Amino acid sequence: xxxxxxxxxxxxxxxxxxxxxxxxxxxxxxxxxxxxxxxxxxxxxxxxxxxxxxxxxxxxxxxxxxxxxxxxxxxxxxxxxxxxxxxxxxxxxxxxxxxxxxxxxxxxxxxxxxxxxxxxxxxxxxxxxxxxxxxxxxxxxxxxxxxxxxxxxxxxxxxxxxxxxxxxxxxxxxxxxxxxxxxxxxxxxxxxxxxxxxxxxxxxxxxxxxxxxxxxxxxxxxxxxxxxxxxxxxxxxxxxxxxxxxxxxxxxxxxxxxxxxxxxxxxxxxxxxxxxxxx
Amino acid sequence: xxxxxxxxxxxxxxxxxxxxxxxxxxxxxxxxxxxxxxxxxxxxxxxxxxxxxxxxxxxxxxxxxxxxxxxxxxxxxxxxxxxxxxxxxxxxxxxxxxxxxxxxxxxxxxxxxxxxxxxxxxxxxxxxxxxxxxxxxxxxxxxxxxxxxxxxxxxxxxxxxxxxxxxxxxxxxxxxxxxxxxxxxxxxxxxxxxxxxxxxxxxxxxxxxxxxxxxxxxxxxxxxxxxxxxxxxxxxxxxxxxxxxxxxxxxxxxxxxxxxxxxxxxxxxxxxxxxxxxxxxxxxxxxxxxxxxxxxxxxxxxxxxxxxxxxxxxxxxxxxxxxxxxxxxxxxxxxxxxxxxxxxxxxxxxxxxxxxxxxxxxxxxxxxxxxxxxxxxxxxxxxxxxxxxxxxxxxxxxxxxxxxxxxxxxxxxxxxxxxxxxxxxxxxxxxxxxxxxxxxxxxxxxxxxxxxxxxxxxxxxxxxxxxxxxxxxxxxxxxxxxxxxxxxxxxxxxxxxxxxxxxxxxxxxxxxxxxxxxxxxxxxxxxxxxxxxxxxxxxxxxxxxxxxxxxxxxxxxxxxxxxxxxxxxxxxxxxxxxxxxxxxxxxxxxxxxxxxxxxxxxxxxxxxxxx
Numbered sequence: 001x002x003x004x005x006x007x008x009x010x011x012x013x014x015x016x017x018x019x020x021x022x023x024x025x026x027x028x029x030x031x032x033x034x035x036x037x038x039x040x041x042x043x044x045x046x047x048x049x050x051x052x053x054x055x056x057x058x059x060x061x062x063x064x065x066x067x068x069x070x071x072x073x074x075x076x077x078x079x080x081x082x083x084x085x086x087x088x089x090x091x092x093x094x095x096x097x098x099x100x101x102x103x104x105x106x107x108x109x110x111x112x113x114x115x116x117x118x119x120x121x122x123x124x125x126x127x128x129x130x131x132x133x134x135x136x137x138x139x140x141x142x143x144x145x146x147x148x149x150x151x152x153x154x155x156x157x158x159x160x161x162x163x164x165x166x167x168x169x170x171x172x173x174x175x176x177x178x179x180x181x182x183x184x185x186x187x188x189x190x191x192x193x194x195x196x197x198x199x200x201x202x203x204x205x206x207x208x209x210x211x212x213x214x215x216x217x218x219x220x221x222x223x224x225x226x227x228x229x230x231x232x233x234x235x236x237x238x239x240x241x242x243x244x245x246x247x248x249x250x251x252x253x254x255x256x257x258x259x260x261x262x263x264x265x266x267x268x269x270x271x272x273x274x275x276x277x278x279x
Numbered sequence: 280x281x282x283x284x285x286x287x288x289x290x291x292x293x294x295x296x297x298x299x300x301x302x303x304x305x306x307x308x309x310x311x312x313x314x315x316x317x318x319x320x321x322x323x324x325x326x327x328x329x330x331x332x333x334x335x336x337x338x339x340x341x342x343x344x345x346x347x348x349x350x351x352x353x354x355x356x357x358x359x360x361x362x363x364x365x366x367x368x369x370x371x372x373x374x375x376x377x378x379x380x381x382x383x384x385x386x387x388x389x390x391x392x393x394x395x396x397x398x399x400x401x402x403x404x405x406x407x408x409x410x411x412x413x414x415x416x417x418x419x420x421x422x423x424x425x426x427x428x429x430x431x432x433x434x435x436x437x438x439x440x441x442x443x444x445x446x447x448x449x450x451x452x453x454x455x456x457x458x459x460x461x462x463x464x465x466x467x468x469x470x471x472x473x474x475x476x477x478x479x480x481x482x483x484x485x486x487x488x489x490x491x492x493x494x495x496x497x498x499x500x501x502x503x504x505x506x507x508x509x510x511x512x513x514x515x516x517x518x519x520x521x522x523x524x525x526x527x528x529x530x531x532x533x534x535x536x537x538x539x540x541x542x543x544x545x546x547x548x549x550x551x552x553x554x555x556x557x558x559x560x561x562x563x564x565x566x567x568x569x570x571x572x573x574x575x576x577x578x579x580x581x582x583x584x585x586x587x588x589x590x591x592x593x594x595x596x597x598x599x600x601x602x603x604x605x606x607x608x609x610x611x612x613x614x615x616x617x618x619x620x621x622x623x624x625x626x627x628x629x630x631x632x633x634x635x636x637x638x639x640x641x642x643x644x645x646x647x648x649x650x651x652x653x654x655x656x657x658x659x660x661x662x663x664x665x666x667x668x669x670x671x672x673x674x675x676x677x678x679x680x681x682x683x684x685x686x687x688x689x690x691x692x693x694x695x696x697x698x699x700x701x702x703x704x705x706x707x708x709x710x711x712x713x714x715x716x717x718x719x720x721x722x723x724x725x726x727x728x729x730x731x732x733x734x735x736x737x738x739x740x741x742x743x744x745x746x747x748x749x750x751x752x753x754x755x756x757x758x759x760x761x762x763x764x765x766x767x768x769x770x771x772x773x774x775x776x777x778x779x780x781x782x783x784x785x786x787x788x789x790x791x792x793x794x795x796x797x798x799x800x801x802x803x804x805x806x807x808x809x810x811x812x813x814x815x816x817x818x819x820x821x822x823x824x825x826x827x828x829x830x831x832x833x834x835x836x837x838x839x840x841x842x843x844x845x846x847x848x849x850x851x852x853x854x855x856x857x858x859x860x861x862x863x864x865x866x867x868x869x870x871x872x873x874x875x876x877x878x879x880x881x882x883x884x885x886x887x888x889x890x
Contacts, residue, residue, distance in 0.1 A: 111669070114397030114806075115781065116697060116724045118668040119480065121508065125618055125640065125666050162461075162486055171461045171488045173434060196465075 159249065165193045165257035166226070176249050182220055182241050189228060189257060190216040219257060227260045322351065329355040339364050358382055365389070366826050368406055368430065369851065372877045373414030385424035385449075386415060392829050392871060393779075394804050395429060396454060399831055399869070400855065403884050408432045408455075416443040424449035424475075431455070434462030441469035448500075449475035459484035460511060464493040471495060474527075477505040485511035492517040496524075503530035507556045507590065512536045522548045529584075532556025535592035538563030543573040550581040557590030560598060560617075575601035589613035589638075596623045606630035613638040615664050621647035629654050638662040641676040641697065648680035652687025660693040660718075670725050674699025678706075685709035693718035701758060703730050706740030710747035719744050720755035726782040729759040736760055742767035745775070752799070755779035765789035769796025777802040787814035794818035804829040812839025815870075819843065822850055823874050831855075831869040837890075840870055844890035851875045852890040853883070 164171040172192045179185045194216055218224020220241045228240040232251040240248070240255070333356055336342050346356040362385040365371060377383075390406025408430045415422050422444045432455050440447055447470050460483060467473065467490060491514045499521065506513075513536060522528060522545050529552060533542065537558030546552070575598065579585070585605045594617045609631050614624075615638040624639075624647045631637075634655045639647070641663055651658070661684060663676055676698050682705045684691065691713040701723050709716070721741075729736055737758035745751060745768050752774050756764065760783035768775065769792030776799050784790070790810040793800065794817050803825065811834035822828065822843075837854065844852040855869040879889040 112726075112807075114394065114399045115726070116665065116668050116670070116722055117394075117397045117781075118665065118697075119396050120398075121480065122615070122664060123668060125616060171464075171486050173459070173461060173486065 161252055161255055163189070163192065163255035163257065165189075165197065166259045166262070168193060168196045174255065176252065181245055182248075185240070186217075186219050186228065189219055193257065216257075222260065225260060226257045227263055228255065228257055229263075230255045326351060326355050330359055333359040337362070361385065362424075363387065367873050367875075368411065369877070369880050370826075370873060370875045373411045375876060377414050377418035381418070383419050384422060385426070386411070386419075386422065387426040388430060389428045390430035392802075392804065392827055393429075394806065394829055394831065399806065400871075401857075401884075401886055404855070404887065405880065405882055405884070406430045407882060408436050412436045412439045420444060421446055423447060424451075426451040426453075427455055428453040429455065431457040432462075434458050434465065437462035437466040438469070441466045446472055448472050451475065451477040451479070452481045453477075453479045454481060456482040459486040460488040460490045460509070461486040464488045464490035468493040468495060472500060474500050475503040475530075476501075477503055477530075478508055479505060480508050483509045483511070487511075489514045489517065491521060494521050499525045500527060501525040502527045503554075504528065505530060505532040505556065507532040507534050507558075507592075509534045515541050519544055519548065525549075526551075528552065530554035530587075532589060533558035535559045539575065539595075539598055540573065543575060543578050546578040546582065551584060552582055553584045554587040554611075555582070555585055555590070557588070557592075559593040560591045561593045561595040576604060580604035583608075585609070587611040587613075591617040594619065599623060599627060602627065603630060607632065609634055611636040615640055615662065618642045618666055620644070621650065625650045631655060632657070634658060636660040638664070640664050640666050641674070642666045644675040645677060645680035645683065648676060649683040649687075652683040655688060656690070658684075658688040658691055661688070661691065662695040663697055664695075665697040665724065668697070668724065672699065672724075674724075678702040678704065681705045682708050685712040689713060690715060692716060695720040695722070695755075697722045697724060699724055700728070700731050701737070701740070702732050703735065703737060703740035703743075704732070706737070707743040710740075710743040714748060715750060716744070716748040717750050718753040719748065719751060720753070720779070721757055722755065723758040727759045736764070738764040738767065742771075745771040749774075751775060753777040756783055757781060758783075761785050762789040762792070765792040769793050772797050774799050776800060778804070780805040780808055782807045784808045784810065787811055787817075790814035791817040794821055798824075800824075801826045803827075805831070805833060807832040809834055812836055812842070815839055815843055819846055822847055822872070825874065827871065827873040829869070829871050830867075833867075833870075835867040835870055837865045837867055840867055840872075841890050843872070849874055849876065851879055854888045854890060856886045856888070 159176045160173045161176060162171050163174050174185070174188055174192070176185070179188065194214070197216070198214065216224065216226060219226050219228040229237055230240050230248070230252045231237055231254040233253055237256075243251075329352060333342070333345060336345060336356075336359075339362075342356055342360055346353045357379050358381060360380050361383060363376065363380055363383045364387040365376065366389050368388050368390045388408070388411060390408075391400060391404065394400065395404070406429060408427060415425075416439060420443065423446055425440065425447075426449075430452075432452060437458055440450065450466070450470075450473075463483070467476065494517075501521070504521075504525075511534075513534065515537065518537075519541075522531070528549055531545070531549065531552055531554065533545070533556050535558055537545075539558070539560050539562055541563070542558050542560070546555070579602055582605060586608055588602065588605065588609055588611070591614060596617075596619050599619070603626075606627060607630055610633055612631060612634055613636075618640055619642060621643050624643045628634075628647075628650050632654060635657055637651060637655065637658060637660070639651075639662070643650075648663070651661075663680070665672075666675075667673075676696075677700045678698075681696060681698075681701065684694075685705070685708050689712060691709075692715050694709075694716070695718075698721075701721065706721065709719075723737070730740075737756075738761055741754075741756050741760070741764050745754070751772065754768070754772065754775055754777070756779070762785045765784060765788070768778070772778075772793075773796075775797050778793065778797070778800065780803075787810055789808070790805070791814055793803070794814070798821075800821065801824070806829075810830065815830075815835060816839075818828070840852055840854060844850065850872055851874075852870070852872045854867050855871060856864075857868045883889055
């Protein structure tokens with residue numbers, strides 16, 4: 001191995017957290033030798049250089065997944081200064097074999113988290129806009145219409161699912177992780193929608209909260225004006241309350257509060273589940 | 280602080296006239312009606328005077344100064360402050376703020392530091408609006424306006440604002456997240472006095488709620504509705520009806536799901552608009568050659584008051600000529616989503632003589648910038664964003680464009696310029712041609728890139744900026760920089776308040792120069808630079824004067840930061856860990872520290888350690 005290739009970024013990530021940077025390969029011209037003296041170094045000139053590693057963050061929770069910058073290609077080449085990789089990437093790749101040849105030419109540095117400092121919604125402009133401007137006379141393309149499927153989000157530790165109620169145009173969200181039983185969920189439904197439902201019935205009542213608000217009860221036992229149903233991960237509509245709570249939480253995708261009178265009209269579940277009896 | 284023992288028996292002579300006036304104005308004082316007030320309560324009179332006078336004081340810096348004069352001034356100032364600005368939501372608790380200021384009508388809060396926008400901070404770090412919302416509900420039920428930046432706002436918070444503040448009028452959310460269309464729906468439905476709803480660069484989750492339909496029926500007071508950042512479909516028919524019943528609507532910025540045909544229909548209903556965000560600016564359906572297209576030019580021509588134009592999210596450049604009628608009046612034009620060429624820009628920009636603010640993509644190249652320089656003699660703010668924000672892509676703009684702008688736009692005050700190459704000469708030229716510069720942010724996208732002509736670091740260019748631009752308060756540096764550049768900043772950047780540093784400097788000296796040399800420094804954000812504990816120590820005399828210091832991927836150690844924390848009890852020193860760092864690692868990934876009256880916050884997530 002050539003002396004210039006003594007240290008590889010990949011070797012050093014899991015074990016060491018020293019600061020430094022990877023020395024340029026021999027023969028790479030970056031302009032004057034003066035520039036080399038000015039490169040990022042750990043200590044006074046002349047000391048041995050060590051790799052520079054810094055850690056950035058993935059925003060894995062963010063719904064905007066268009067951040068191609070965060071998916072780092074394996075850094076086959078050494079590069080000067082600021083080699084940055086995410087910690088999780090590092091873990092997965094630290095067994096990578098060393099690149100067969102130390103590149104003599106200057107190679108592109110790997111992408112860095114948050115650099116250049118452009119917010120995510122300003123990215124990916126080249127693709128969308130170019131398509132438009134390339135075909136001025138031909139038929140313009142349709143604005144992409146994507147409905148996001150109703151799926152639970154986990155923000156931090158919560159499990160948020162959407163919940164809509166018949167007769168109320170505004171949907172809400174519930175964090176299922178904050179309940180441990182159907183009773184608590186049922187109470188939450190009442191809390192979320194009681195006011196909204198009252199407002200729907202009497203839209204002129206805006207002012208002190210002295211409207212008549214009917215408590216929403218009986219959503220689980222079929223006796224109330226409304227019944228709670230859910231859509232599971234197979235897309236089937238099921239009555240809430242039939243399966244053990246933890247099983248419900250693991251399969252529920254979306255909740256709905258339907259008028260009990262409408263229930264017979266709606267296809268509940270599929271026959272193979274066989275749980276369509278109202279208690 | 281002088282005490283009440285300065286109290287005199289009689290009010291000082293220069294206040295006599297004013298005191299009399301105060302009584303006659305029938306303020307909250309105890310006017311006894313007779314002109315001789317020597318025997319009444321001089322302090323009360325003085326307070327009345329102060330109250331009347333201080334009502335006119337709007338600048339918060341002036342107010343802060345006034346509050347330091349003496350206890351009674353402090354009291355009166357607190358009573359008369361109606362707009363409360365808190366630059367760091369963790370610097371003071373909601374309780375403390377509401378206890379001091381009892382008559383607040385507008386709240387302006389800022390949360391996360393700016394580098395959080397670039398994924399340098401894990402999600403769920405904090406900056407929750409919720410405790411503030413609840414405190415305000417108790418203390419200021421008359422609250423009318425809330426302006427938040429980089430805060431985490433939930434749907435419930437939006438509901439709180441709409442339900443508990445009956446006269447609520449204005450909500451502005453900049454770079455916020457945590458809420459969705461369902462929260463918006465509740466908010467607009469319940470907030471009957473709403474005048475302003477501005478969602479700017481915020482992340483809004485799509486709960487599939489038709490929030491536009493949730494606006495109540497009947498005439499609306501809406502003056503401003505900005506939702507260009509909302510990435511989901513909206514109910515166009517409902518929007519059209521809303522515009523039709525909003526006669527006061529002046530500012531209207533659509534999202535990219537509104538087609539140009541729909542834009543037309545909205546514009547003809549709202550020719551009184553002053554600020555328009557055009558949405559996609561492309562047709563939604565396949566438009567045949569022979570189809571009748573509306574007269575877009577006429578629609579723009581009818582908007583005689585239009586001064587600010589933005590949007591163009593998915594622009595078909597063929598439609599650009601539609602905006603010709605308004606160009607001559609435009610003071611602000613935002614093309615930062617429009618991937619257009621110089622040739623496409625020229626016919627537009629050559630008509631924009633009054634332009635003061637211009638945001639654009641580098642697709643216009645140096646040639647486009649030259650066209651801007653040729654016409655826009657009144658330009659104050661320029662931002663040039665990259666179409667392709669990678670380090671090694673081709674750079675369509677360079678020192679040529681910067682030089683041209685500096686020669687043509689002498690009144691320039693603020694510039695943000697992304698490029699792949701830049702010379703010291705061009706930066707020096709700008710420092711001389713544009714002496715009014717207040718904000719200079721240059722982002723050479725390749726890290727450690729030297730001057731391509733001379734091979735030198737960019738030290739001299741930035742040095743010239745701080746030397747020649749005497750009004751400079753905000754600076755962002757890039758390219759290859761040695762400690763020398765920071766020496767210049769420390770020596771000449773006496774008014775600098777905000778400094779952004781990335782991949783720069785050689786040693787601790789650089790940071791020392793800045794911390795010791797820049798007395799106005801408030802916000803310092805540094806990443807990936809070789810500054811260690813010694814450098815950190817050199818700022819001990821100044822940290823209480825700063826809003827925050829951010830240092831990520833530098834050379835700080837835990838014990839170094841601990842030292843700072845011990846030396847400065849009113850500083851909150853947060854060490855933020857990345858995924859694989861152990862809690863007891865000595866190397867610090869990210870340091871975020873800020874002054875606070877409250878001590879360590881109680882809502883810090885697990886990956887944050889407060890020393």
